[in-house]
Amino acid sequence: xxxxKITAEDLRRMDxxxxxxxxxxxxxxxxxxxxxNDLLTESGILLEGTKFKAENCSAFEHxxxxxxxxxxxxxxxxxVGRLAMWRLQTHGQFGGTWxxxxxxxxxxGFVDSAQEAQKPDCPLIGQDGNIFNLMGIASRTLxxxxxxxxxxxxxxxxxxxxxxxxxxxxxxxxxxxITSVDDGLGDDEDMEMRx
Numbered sequence: 640x641x642x643x644k645i646t647a648e649d650l651r652r653m654d655x656x657x658x659x660x661x662x663x664x665x666x667x668x669x670x671x672x673x674x675x676n677d678l679l680t681e682s683g684i685l686l687e688g689t690k691f692k693a694e695n696c697s698a699f700e701h702x703x704x705x706x707x708x709x710x711x712x713x714x715x716x717x718x719v720g721r722l723a724m725w726r727l728q729t730h731g732q733f734g735g736t737w738x739x740x741x742x743x744x745x746x747x748g749f750v751d752s753a754q755e756a757q758k759p760d761c762p763l764i765g766q767d768g769n770i771f772n773l774m775g776i777a778s779r780t781l782x783x784x785x786x787x788x789x790x791x792x793x794x795x796x797x798x799x800x801x802x803x804x805x806x807x808x809x810x811x812x813x814x815x816x817i818t819s820v821d822d823g824l825g826d827d828e829d830m831e832m833r834x
Contacts, residue, residue: 641668644697646809650699658710660707660738660741663705663733664707665705675691678725683718686718690715747792758815759783761818762820764820765820777815781815789814793814796810797811
C-alpha cells in the first residue's frame with residue numbers, strides 16, 4: 640500500500656482529528672515515512688514497536704511544498720510529550736506542526752458538515768467545458784447565493800494552485816453542487832430543447 644494523495648482542502652474536513660504534518664518533503668514519500676518512523680523510534684517517541692503505516696499517511700501540496708500528514712490513531716503508541724519536544728527541536732529541518740494548528744493558520748480553518756451542506760446547485764454539466772467559463776458560472780452562482788467570499792476564494796485557488804483541468808474541477812466541486820443544465824427543465828422545456 641502507498642501513501643494517500645489528498646488535497647489541502649481535504650484537511651479542512653478533518654475536524655476533531657490530530658496528526659503531525661511535515662512540510663517540504665521532497666523525493667520518495669515512502670522513504671520519508673520509513674525515515675521518520677526510524678527517527679521517532681530512536682528518540683523513544685514511538686512505543687511498543689508501533690510505527691506509522693504508509694497507507695495511513697497522507698500527502699498533499701500546499702504553497703508549493705509537498706507535505707506529509709502522520710495521523711494519530713489507536714494503533715500508533717506515542718509519547719506525546721517527547722513528540723512535542725522533538726517537533727519543536729526539528730521545526731527548522733522538517734517544518735513540523737500539528738494538524739490542529741496547520742488548518743486554522745494556513746488553510747482558513749476547519750469546515751463543518753452544516754457549512755458543507757449549504758453548497759448551492761450549479762448547472763455546469765452540458766455547458767461549454769472551458770475551465771474559465773465553468774469557473775465564471777460557479778462564481779456567479781456563489782455570488783447570487785450570497786457567498787461572494789467563497790466565489791473570490793474559489794477563483795483564487797483555481798488560478799493560483801490548480802495544476803490541471805481535473806484539479807480545477809475538483810476545486811469548483813468543493814464550493815458548488817455540480818448539476819446538469821437539464822436538471823432544472825420541465826418535461827415541456829426538455830422536449831423543446833431536444834427539437
